[in-house]
Amino acid sequence: MGLFDKLTGTKHPEVGAASRPAEELRKALLALNGPDVPYVVSDGSAHGADLVAEWRIGEPTWQHVFVQSRLTHAVRIRMRLAEDVPEVRAVEESWDVTRVGNPPRLKASATYGRGGGRTISRRYTLGRRESGRLEATESFSFDSAQLTDPLRNTTLDAGWTWRGVVFGKL
Numbered sequence: 001m002g003l004f005d006k007l008t009g010t011k012h013p014e015v016g017a018a019s020r021p022a023e024e025l026r027k028a029l030l031a032l033n034g035p036d037v038p039y040v041v042s043d044g045s046a047h048g049a050d051l052v053a054e055w056r057i058g059e060p061t062w063q064h065v066f067v068q069s070r071l072t073h074a075v076r077i078r079m080r081l082a083e084d085v086p087e088v089r090a091v092e093e094s095w096d097v098t099r100v101g102n103p104p105r106l107k108a109s110a111t112y113g114r115g116g117g118r119t120i121s122r123r124y125t126l127g128r129r130e131s132g133r134l135e136a137t138e139s140f141s142f143d144s145a146q147l148t149d150p151l152r153n154t155t156l157d158a159g160w161t162w163r164g165v166v167f168g169k170l
Contacts, residue, residue, distance in 0.1 A: 008164035009148075009152075009162070013159045014156075019086045019158065025155065026051065028157075029041055030042075041053045041151070048078065049091075051081070052078050053076070053077045055074055055075055074095050075147060077090050078091045086160045086161070087160055088161070089165050
């Protein structure tokens with residue numbers, strides 16, 4: 001892996017891994033959807049891609065999670081399945097997000113960014129142990145890798161390369 005691959009988040013499958021057909025990979029990526037995951041993977045034709053994965057920040061069921069996480073930007077990953085290579089070319093796009101109203105909800109701003117990034121948010125509660133010593137217990141955790149890791153791992157398991165795209169076309 002070269003320096004540029006490391007900067008873009010590009011990962012290659014195991015050496016000698018056989019690549020599965022594009023339609024099989026597409027189905028596997030769409031199968032990541034579920035009611036218990038904070039993102040949705042869908043058809044990306046409206047966004048100039050084969051598939052799109054994005055946070056469910058607009059869904060009422062998930063709003064409290066994203067507000068509580070103190071999320072500062074929303075993320076969308078556009079993916080193109082290049083069967084001839086085989087690789088998934090992925091562009092990570094983000095928008096600044098602010099909390100508005102009472103109860104708070106998230107609102108995207110016009111500020112746009114492109115390229116990989118990671119957001120980690122943790123909240124701790126201080127309490128006392130039985131011995132009387134102070135102890136910090138993690139009461140909330142949010143990591144944006146919950147979106148990228150399943151996509152990348154599914155791609156690698158199918159024998160395809162995950163190629164992060166920062167510059168140029170998808």
